[in-house]
Amino acid sequence: MSQNHVSGMESSAISVLKRAVELDHSGRFQESLVCYQEGIQLLMDVLKASVKDDSKRGHYREKIKGYMDRAEQIKTHVNQLKEDGKYHEQIRISEDATGHSYESLFKPYMSSFLTEVWVEDPYIRHIHQLYNFLRFCEMLLKAPCKVKKVHLLTSQDEADSGQQRGALSEIKESLSAQGVTLDLQYSSTIHDREIRFDSGWIIKIGRGLDYFKRPKGRFSIGYCDYDLRQCHETSVDIFHTKHTKTLEIQTS
Structure with a gap:
């Protein structure tokens, strides 16, 4: 995979995840979940393509884990609101x-x-x-x-x-x-x-x-x-x- 293609995927991931964080902060949780999931998948694709750079791979793994943890927290929060009928x-x-x-x-x-x-x-x-x-x-x-x-x-x-x-x-x-x-x-x-x-x-x-x-x-x-x-x-x-x-x- 060309470096330009990897850079393009990385830019897309950053853009989608930035939107996810904005939606998250404004309380639009269900929408933010969709963006987190799309952004995480893009970052995972970037990680797979960065096979030769250990420092980058470590950086991407750390970022992916952080976003996955936040997405899981939102999912739990949304499910609880649904359960309580307060969403x-x-x-x-x-x-x-x-x-x-x-x-x-x-x-x-x-x-x-x-x-x-x-x-x-x-x-x-x-x-x-x-x-x-x-x-x-x-x-x-x-x-x-x-x-x-x-x-x-x-x-x-x-x-x-x-x-x-x-x-x-x-x-x-x-x-x-x-x-x-x-x-x-x-x-x-x-x-x-x-x-x-x-x-x-x-x-x-x-x-x-x-x-x-x-x-x-x-x-x-x-x-x-x-x-x-x-x-x-x-x-x-x-x-x-x-x-x-x-x-x-x-x-x-």
């Missing part, structure tokens, strides 16, 4: 911020155990909101989990219910072809916005899935890649409950 963290998305695609936001809370998802959002009505929901479903299909059922509770678009129903029907059919069932229900009194996973995670976004700004044009950066799309200011609250049986959506 809560908040992410603030600032006005015009980027880097907050659905993949980036939900990744820390998705595991291979996730099989069922509940989306409660009154504003899956207009075209861009329907596309948001479609992108969310695509994200679920790409994730390392086996989601088999998605529940959507939303309000009906009184101005153009035909467009909304047609789009959601098409999404339902498309998901079915992927082996995923979409359970669709409407409510005229829905006002809460939250997403729930059968693994116990509850994610409440102030603006629901509709926190992205309109792109400047169809051929402007951020039109396709939501990590590059500017956001509206909003807050995201994450909770965890062991009582997943209480996650059933109650319709009005």
